[in-house]
Amino acid sequence: MPELPEVEALATFLRERAVGRTVARTDVVAISAVKTFDPPLSALGGAEITGAGRHGKFLDIDVSGLHLITHLSRAGWLQWRASLPPAPPRPGGKGPIAFRLHLAPELPGGPTAGFDLTEAGTQKRLAVYLVREPAEVPGIARLGPDALALSVDQLAELLAEQRAQLKRAITDQSVLAGIGNAYSDEILHTAKLSPFKLAANLTGDEIGRLHEAMIGVLQDAVARSVGQKAATLKSEKRSGLRVHARTGLPCPVCGDTIREVSFADRSFQYCPTCQTEGRELADRRLSRLIK
Ligand SMILES: [Zn+2]
Numbered sequence: 340m341p342e343l344p345e346v347e348a349l350a351t352f353l354r355e356r357a358v359g360r361t362v363a364r365t366d367v368v369a370i371s372a373v374k375t376f377d378p379p380l381s382a383l384g385g386a387e388i389t390g391a392g393r394h395g396k397f398l399d400i401d402v403s404g405l406h407l408i409t410h411l412s413r414a415g416w417l418q419w420r421a422s423l424p425p426a427p428p429r430p431g432g433k434g435p436i437a438f439r440l441h442l443a444p445e446l447p448g449g450p451t452a453g454f455d456l457t458e459a460g461t462q463k464r465l466a467v468y469l470v471r472e473p474a475e476v477p478g479i480a481r482l483g484p485d486a487l488a489l490s491v492d493q494l495a496e497l498l499a500e501q502r503a504q505l506k507r508a509i510t511d512q513s514v515l516a517g518i519g520n521a522y523s524d525e526i527l528h529t530a531k532l533s534p535f536k537l538a539a540n541l542t543g544d545e546i547g548r549l550h551e552a553m554i555g556v557l558q559d560a561v562a563r564s565v566g567q568k569a570a571t572l573k574s575e576k577r578s579g580l581r582v583h584a585r586t587g588l589p590c591p592v593c594g595d596t597i598r599e600v601s602f603a604d605r606s607f608q609y610c611p612t613c614q615t616e617g618r619e620l621a622d623r624r625l626s627r628l629i630k
Contacts, residue, residue: 340414340519346393349572350392356452359388362385363444363451364383366441367430370430370431374466374467388403394473397476399473404471406470407467407469410466415457417455418456423451435458478512481512484515486509487558487561494549497514505535507538508538524609528613529581533615582609595613
């Protein structure tokens with residue numbers, strides 16, 4: 340799933356490639372992906388792309404005051420296309436393309452560049468919105484402060500109110516925006532904190548470590564991701580991870596074996612020596628976590 344660093348990199352990529360260019364048209368392939376109807380997507384035709392940015396994990400493309408916003412969800416991605424065919428993809432097709440944006444050619448008769456929003460797998464959750472204000476998107480209106488824009492004191496205040504376990508608290512977008520399953524594993528490992536500690540019970544020292552790890556891990560990932568082509572971002576993300584998705588491999592810090600906690604539809608990883616004083620997560624705690 341794209342998280343803050345990948346979405347930031349996609350926004351940077353679009354600022355370089357698409358800002359200043361004019362939208363020719365959009366093709367909706369997965370009708371269920373489009374969540375808004377006013378203004379209509381046809382309002383984008385002939386309008387100039389004037390900016391690209393991010394709200395948590397939402398990508399926001401500013402098209403002369405209208406905001407084309409997408410949430411890539413777990414298996415979604417943006418694929419830049421240097422040359423698009425004129426015929427629209429077949430709506431309701433079985434392929435991964437959900438939405439396509441064509442830019443007007445830079446030279447008359449030149450190639451039509453643009454991008455596809457794609458989604459792999461059978462669970463279709465990618466969402467596209469066209470709004471006048473980003474806050475019209477319910478998921479954006481609910482976002483907590485951005486993870487990269489938070490002081491250690493603000494983080495302390497925010498966590499003091501959380502009754503949840505740390506892993507859940509820092510991935511709850513209404514508490515803190517931008518962090519998902521992968522980077523929370525990395526942040527907690529770097530901070531040497533158990534994912535199961537109650538967020539409200541962190542000591543001042545632990546909050547300091549968490550804050551430093553959060554900023555460090557995210558900034559590092561942004562630095563590695565920005566400048567990567569959209570196509571190589573996913574592998575770049577994978578290569579930078581130290582614990583996430585590395586079950587059974589040695590911890591790069593202490594050499595202990597990375598353990599996994601799995602749920603029906605996802606899993607996360609931690610290092611017992613670095614994070615839980617050598618304790619493996621017992622089933623009893625697992626079931627409490629699932630509730
Ligand atoms: Zn370790």
